[in-house]
Amino acid sequence: MKLFRFGSPIIAALMVLVAGANQAAVAADATPAASPIYGVTIPEGxxxxxxxxxxxxxxxxxxxxxxxxxxxxxxxxxxxxxxxxxxxxxxxxxxxxxxxxxxxxxxxxxxxxxxxxxxxxxxxxxxxxxxxxxxxxxxxxxxxxxxxxxxxxxxxxxxxxxxxxxxxxx
Incomplete structure (x- = not known):
């Protein structure tokens, strides 16, 4: 039981870190690429x-x-x-x-x-x-x-x- 209590916060912290990393990766992928010189991106919609x-x-x-x-x-x-x-x-x-x-x-x-x-x-x-x-x-x-x-x-x-x-x- 002690292992479970000790392990829970560690597992929870790891899950938060993984979720944060996944969100950052999704956000990075969602950033549109901009044209050189002008910085123009493909407009949404x-x-x-x-x-x-x-x-x-x-x-x-x-x-x-x-x-x-x-x-x-x-x-x-x-x-x-x-x-x-x-x-x-x-x-x-x-x-x-x-x-x-x-x-x-x-x-x-x-x-x-x-x-x-x-x-x-x-x-x-x-x-x-x-x-x-x-x-x-x-x-x-x-x-x-x-x-x-x-x-x-x-x-x-x-x-x-x-x-x-x-x-x-x-």
């Missing part, structure tokens, strides 16, 4: 956002893409508001093109390639037109070199549209 526009990319990418927007983005793009207001978030989902197994002439999404994100915060990202960028492959940020090209490409082609390529598809 983005798959429930409205579609702004679909797109298809020719070779060499050969992708199907769709751009989604949070409610701030949807309102701004529908109202043609430029510059986009702070809080705007655009998410581009990209997939390899493939022919449908059910209907050969149809093209359907194949394997996912990237999730690309733009976040508008005019103070935080003042040096890049107010936008922070994130590019993710399999849920993890792409390398630094890929993030370094984001703003340069947008600035060279769509600076007059607040650095946004996407146009609303009604």
């Amino acid at each position: 983005y798959r429930e956002w409205q579609m702004i526009a679909p797109a298809a990319e020719a070779a060499p990418l050969d992708e199907l893409r769709v751009v989604l927007g949070n409610p701030v983005a949807i309102k701004a793009i529908k109202d043609a508001t430029l510059p986009f207001p702070d809080g705007t978030i655009l998410v581009k989902l990209a997939y390899k093109k493939k022919h449908s197994d059910d209907f050969e002439p149809a093209t359907v999404p194949g394997a996912p390639t990237t999730v690309q994100i733009m976040v508008k915060d005019s103070r935080k990202y003042a040096s890049t037109g107010g936008w922070g960028f994130g590019r993710f492959i399999n849920g993890m940020p792409a390398d630094l070199a890929q993030h370094q090209t984001c703003f340069a490409c947008h600035a060279a082609r769509v600076k007059d549209r607040d650095y946004v390529f996407t146009r609303y598809a009604p």
Whole structure:
């Protein structure tokens, strides 16, 4: 009986330590990975956002893409508001093109390639037109070199549209 009384607090303490370690591990796994340079993460619930526009990319990418927007983005793009207001978030989902197994002439999404994100915060990202960028492959940020090209490409082609390529598809 003494062993049981002596052992109980030790077992209880071990159980608390194990539970705490498990919670810490779960919390660490739940922390979203941030993009280099900008610190952008994949927004929670983005798959429930409205579609702004679909797109298809020719070779060499050969992708199907769709751009989604949070409610701030949807309102701004529908109202043609430029510059986009702070809080705007655009998410581009990209997939390899493939022919449908059910209907050969149809093209359907194949394997996912990237999730690309733009976040508008005019103070935080003042040096890049107010936008922070994130590019993710399999849920993890792409390398630094890929993030370094984001703003340069947008600035060279769509600076007059607040650095946004996407146009609303009604």
